[in-house]
Amino acid sequence: DTAVSQTPKYLVTQMGNDKSIKCEQNLGHDTMYWYKQDSKKFLKIMFSYNNKELIINETVPNRFSPKSPDKAHLNLHINSLELGDSAVYFCASRLRRGGIQETQYFGPGTRLLVL
């Protein structure tokens, strides 16, 4: 059974396009995250939602807009894609009310390539 799933796994698109990445978790967690991993493998937090409420919003261009329709889903929409958006995007989830020690579980990643 997949705990945190992302679609699509690969996404190749042209500059200027708008695209969405979807994330779903079946762990009953209340908090979800988006991370970006660059070509040097550096992982950085982008957003976090707790019970559909935005709680973390790092310095990310406003072309990136997360949407959480319910606790089990956190989608990422990207407008006007740029070459620098090429990266691997990871979704993660956690049970926040369980306390700081609650593990974040990561999805398999979406590999975005902007041409």
Next chain:
Amino acid sequence: GESVGLHLPTLSVQEGDNSIINCAYSNSASDYFIWYKQESGKGPQFIIDIRSNMDKRQGQRVTVLLNKTVKHLSLQIAATQPGDSAVYFCAEIEYNQGGKLIFGQGTELSVKP
């Protein structure tokens, strides 16, 4: 041996040897630290964690050491196996920051059979 530079730091070890992966963290207020393992083409996977009020924690074949004085974290893997080959990340969390993980640079571990 270990190399650090513009590329991802790498550590190459012989199968059966012990591995030590080091990490320097930045925030003295961090409450909680985690090591993640990322295999090629996959997402990070939890290995072991440690709270800031501890200096050592052991798991199965892995040990994490925390030195708050110098803000240093290490992961020791005993009897390293080919399946341990991956990129290893340390991460820190500050309690009042919504649980966001601040990741270190990552170290690529390569195990030679």
